[in-house]
Amino acid sequence: MTGRIPIAFAALLALSAAANPSRADTFVWIDEKGVTHVTDDPASVPRAAREKLIPEGAQRASLWSDGFRGPPVRTPQGGSSADEDRIYRLLQGAVDDLGRGDTARASSELEAVLRVAPGNAEAHWYLALLDRQRGRHESAEGHLRAFLASAGDSLAPWRASAERRLKAIEDEKRLTEADSASGPLRLVALESPNFRIHYDAQLGTAAPDYAQTVVRYLEEARAHALEELGVVPREPTSVILYGKAAYLEAHRHRFSFPTVGFFDGQMHVVSAAHPAGELRALLFHEYTHAVFREQAGSDRPFWLNEGLAELAGRESRRQLGLSRSEREALRRRIDAGAWLALRRLAPGFAGLDDEQARAAYLESTAAVLWIEARTTPQERARLLAELGTGMPDDEVLRTVVGRDTEGIDAAVRSAILAEFPSTAGPSAPLSGGAGQMP
Template sequence: MVEREPSKLGVAGSNPVSRSRSFHRRTATLRCAQGISGREVARLCRVVLSLLFIIIIIYTATLLAAQDFATHNQRGVDLSAQGRHREAIAELEKALALAPAHPVVRRNLAHAHGNVASSLLQERAFRDAAAEYQAAIDLYSEEPRFHMGLGVALLGLREADRAVESLRWARNLNPKEGQVYRLLGEAYFQRGDMREAVGAWQEGLRIRPGDRDLERLIAQAEGERKVDEEYRRRPGHHFNLRYVGEVREEIGREILQLLERAYEEVGYNLNHFPRQEVEVVIYSDADFQRIMGLPGWVHGAFDERGGRIRIPVRGIKEATDLRGLLYHEYTHVVVREVTGGRIPTWLNEGLAQIEQRTPMDGAVESVRQLAARGKLPSLQNLKDPFVGLTGPEASVVYAVSYAATKYLVERWGLWDIQRLLRRLGEGVSFDVALKETTRLTLADFEREWVTSFGRGE
């Protein structure tokens, strides 16, 4: 019997039973390892498929959102081109919600707000215009036009400090734009800073040499500086009176007393009492002409730009009714504060003449004669400032303004007039405010008023 070599039967030093057990353990371990690997692979496959599915969903949603964003943006651009700026804003806001950081959408939306603001500015809706310009700046602050428009709106609101800040931004963004220096000077002027105002206008002249408007403004500011330095001053409770030396002390005292009475009486009639002190200046005739440049028939003016009542000495000397002159000009102060300047001139001047309480029978009769001859000027043509008129022409338009306003007040009452003025100050157009008050359009009101004249009422 041949004996096998131990090396052929197993590991040296081991027996056949031990070798067999070791083999089975290795085989079981291999099978176990193969089974776990399969489950992990399956699970990994499921995870991968889930991730791919999620990626596909996200990609699809992103693609659809991008398509929606582009659609809303294009609609907004098209609506802006058609002048439908508020509708454009609605579409562009949808685009912005889908792409909040997209620079093109932000610029488009900013310009839409800027276009709305520009329209509001033309309507003298200064507060609403300022809000729209600020919205435009918040979206895209590098456009100088937005800062300049905001400055104009703030000037209209008489917020001079904020106007200066906004107009400085506009100047820094576009230092070659001459108009911004004119407006910046206006802001300084409104703030009472004549030196800075002159400096801004002189800088504008370097950019636009020979600009007569800027030259006029510089001369006016220099005149105001002279007034500040040379005129006497008499402070009151609601007014600050300054007057040239040729006005006697007792006249200055009387003027201030009349103005304080106007504050109470006009304020009661129009239901508004200004909080800020009103500046009143009695000029020498030469200074008045140099600063204001108004025709000789003008005996006084409320300068909305500077917020001052300005009266030449001849206006005091020639006035048959000093009280009426002061009440007239102070009425313009109150109307300006209530309406923000959003009022047709015929109504503004009509209210001022009613408040001055000077007998106007001759004026009413002249209007009646014009109506009888069919020569009455339309109120629609009397909405803009009465500038460039001769004395006789001014007499006609002032008489028509008085007669039409008198009919309005007597027919509907002061309470309705107060409400009409407040609505104008809220930004409502005059046509809408008039219809709310009288249920008439301007054309219908004018027809009714002229008819009443024909009946001798």
């Protein structure tokens, strides 16, 4: 990592990073009557609708990162059946949840639509976007095909978009290029049963065993996740490894600070030409995010997601739990009234400064250690699966762990206070603690 910003921070930003819509050549817009229009001339779009323009350009990045836009939900006509009303309510609820970023709940509502109406085009559309975002590429492809099979003429613009998305998935499967829209990055494809890997061709030239080493690290990350979380993604995970320069070329525009990796449905990581423990820890960390999002359908609660990833990365380096100096640093934050409530960290770490971000990772790690001491891997698998049903976080935590967010927060703080009863703690600053976070 070039900076002191934890890379885990990057996963958060990747979600909200706007795609670069320049050179998009076709726009979709929806008028006040809910009718969808397609144009290649943005100037022809009424001013009021212009801010809602949906770039449908040829750039692959914008194909998938334009948010969860899709066909408008049509109100049922008079005399509609109970099933039609239910489908309408579920679809509208899903679209509203997507707007709020509640992807897990939206996903379960859309699945419920398909149980009543297996050929519902809108449900297939949104599930394709959600699955792609979860790294379930084959499932996304299936939903796009089902969408095309059932979408009528009124959805023609979305059909065209679905065709382009299918082609993009095929490209990804062919592994001919990264999802970077620019740069002469040449990638080498590598298939293994559990991973679809591409790596920067330059990486393979320095170390003859580069590919085997990467596959071994990834399999170790997978075995570790299975051991700790009791579950792994149902489809092979896509991984792209870059030399530093190529990574910056492809992804610098996404972040406002230096990063070495992120997950956006595929793992993107910077690799040294001679991979070692640093890459292994990075892969353990990012793979945990892949498992979390695939199972839970979102990245939230963020403290749980980051705590699990952080622990995985540490365990890959045989570092168990938090060091004494890190626990003391947390004690000092409690004393100083600077403890960040886990509740505040649930939606993301955005808006935290450098030092707060470091503290957020430590607190998240402490909270997950507390949970891990009280749950089996099977219970943790259940935790992720229940989050994936869209049940509220606190209800899931209470059901599986026995305490809600505040309860866990309080328990973690009292454990730290109990360990260091004296308030006259050491005075080293937090940033002087043991090691950088990945």
